[in-house]
Structure formats: structure tokens, C-alpha cells
Amino acid sequence: AQTVTQSQPEMSVQEAETVTLSCTYDTSESDYYLFWYKQPPSRQMILVIRQEAYKQQNATENRFSVNFQKAAKSFSLKISDSQLGDAAMYFCAYRSRVNTGTASKLTFGTGTRLQVTL
Amino acid sequence: GAGVSQSPSNKVTEKGKDVELRCDPISGHTALYWYRQSLGQGLEFLIYFQGNSAPDKSGLPSDRFSAERTGGSVSTLTIQRTQQEDSAVYLCASSQINYGYTFGSGTRLTVV
Numbered sequence: 001a002q003t004v005t006q007s008q009p010e011m012s013v014q015e016a017e018t019v020t021l022s023c024t025y026d027t028s029e030s031d032y033y034l035f036w037y038k039q040p041p042s043r044q045m046i047l048v049i050r051q052e053a054y055k056q057q058n059a060t061e062n063r064f065s066v067n068f069q070k071a072a073k074s075f076s077l078k079i080s081d082s083q084l085g086d087a088a089m090y091f092c093a094y095r096s097r098v099n100t101g102t103a104s105k106l107t108f109g110t111g112t113r114l115q116v117t118l
Numbered sequence: 119g120a121g122v123s124q125s126p127s128n129k130v131t132e133k134g135k136d137v138e139l140r141c142d143p144i145s146g147h148t149a150l151y152w153y154r155q156s157l158g159q160g161l162e163f164l165i166y167f168q169g170n171s172a173p174d175k176s177g178l179p180s181d182r183f184s185a186e187r188t189g190g191s192v193s194t195l196t197i198q199r200t201q202q203e204d205s206a207v208y209l210c211a212s213s214q215i216n217y218g219y220t221f222g223s224g225t226r227l228t229v230v
Contacts, residue, residue, distance in 0.1 A: 004160075006160075042223055043207060043209070043223045043224040043226075044221055044222065044223045044224070045161075045209065045211070045219075045221035046221075047218055047219075050218070091160060091161065100168075101166070101168070101173055101174065102163075102166050102173065102174040102177075104149060104166070104213070105151055105163050105166055106151075106161070106163075106211075106219065107163070108153075108160040108161040109160050110158075110159055110160040111160055
């Protein structure tokens with residue numbers, strides 16, 4: 001079974017600064033997807049960024065980028081030029097590349113609460 | 119619909135009562151997932167539907183929990199004889215194969 005670990009329950013960053021959220025995972029599979037989701041107080045999970053394990057290039061979406069280290073099973077999220085609207089819970093998630101059955105489910109870490117201060 | 123709709127948004131119930139939580143997925147999404155998010159915890163997988171079929175119910179925490187999906191669309195999660203440890207946010211997500219997941223805003227269940 002796959003597991004996802006987020007060791008930082010809370011992080012704080014000043015507006016306009018950069019912050020990195022950590023995530024490690026454990027799997028015996030060689031092909032899979034990794035995700036970062038943002039959960040604001042509205043509770044809806046919003047996809048921030050996605051990485052496919054077979055791609056060596058790190059994914060980037062505007063101010064959000066990842067550092068994907070497959071051998072180390074590490075998948076950190078870097079938020080540049082932090083904004084007040086970035087304050088939320090951030091979840092790291094894993095999904096097998098297998099599309100069928102329960103293997104298609106997402107496995108989540110316990111989350112990191114990000115505070116953004118002025 | 120444009121998104122995944124869950125109802126009710128909040129539910130307070132007395133211990134021992136039954137509750138039904140509803141999820142209306144995006145039209146055409148064949149896969150539907152239920153997750154439970156307890157305070158300070160990550161999302162715990164409960165059950166997955168492909169069409170109307172739920173091939174694996176092992177994620178349901180006890181036999182008080184059941185779920186069904188009809189017409190390949192709306193799903194209902196039922197909790198019988200609710201207990202205080204059932205208090206959590208219940209999130210639903212739908213997906214089409216090879217595409218991303220869309221989550222609803224969840225139902226916050228409080229058992230008093």
C-alpha cells in the first residue's frame with residue numbers, strides 16, 4: 001500500500017516571500033502521479049499542480065513549482081511571491097497510473113496549514 | 119452540473135440517528151469517490167464507484183456505513199446509528215478516466 005507523509009503540520013511565510021512545503025511518499029510502483037491540492041476554508045479541494053513520475057522535468061504552474069526527486073521519493077512544493085490568498089491547507093497526494101478500480105483513488109498526506117503574514 | 123454538488127453542507131445529528139449524505143457528480147463522470155476528513159487528519163478513502171458498481175467496500179470504517187449510486191450519477195452515503203467519532207467532513211469527488219478529479223465542498227457532520 002502507498003503512504004504519503006507531510007511532516008510539517010504548520011508553516012508560516014511573509015507576503016512576497018518564498019516557502020517550501022515537504023512531502024515524502026512510499027510506493028513499490030514505478031509509474032504514478034503526484035499532486036498538490038489546496039483546501040481553503042470553503043473546504044473544496046483545488047488542484048495546484050500535478051507531476052507524472054515518468055517525467056524528469058519538474059512541473060511548474062505560475063508561482064507554484066515542485067522539486068520531484070523520484071529516487072528519494074520526495075515531492076516538495078515551492079510557492080514563490082506568496083500572497084494572502086495562498087493561506088490554506090495544502091495536501092500532497094499520490095495516485096497509481098493504473099486507471100481501473102480502487103487503484104485510481106488518491107492517497108493523501110495529513111496536510112500542512114500555511115499562514116501568510118503581512 | 120458545472121461542479122460536484124454535495125448536500126447538506128452542514129448536518130448536526132443526535133447520536134444514534136441515521137444520516138444520508140448526497141453527492142451529485144459532474145455529468146458524464148463515471149468514477150465517484152467518497153472520502154472522510156477528520157479534524158487534523160488527511161483524507162481517508164471510503165469507497166469508489168465506477169458507474170453504479172462499487173467493487174471495493176473495504177475502506178468503509180464499519181458496517182454502519184453504506185453507499186449507493188444510481189443511474190451512474192447521484193450517490194448517497196448513509197451512516198446508521200451515528201456515533202460521535204463519525205463527526206467529520208465527508209468529501210465527494212468525481213473523475214473521468216485520465217482526467218483530473220473534481221471535489222465538492224463536502225458535508226460537515228457533527229454528532230452530538
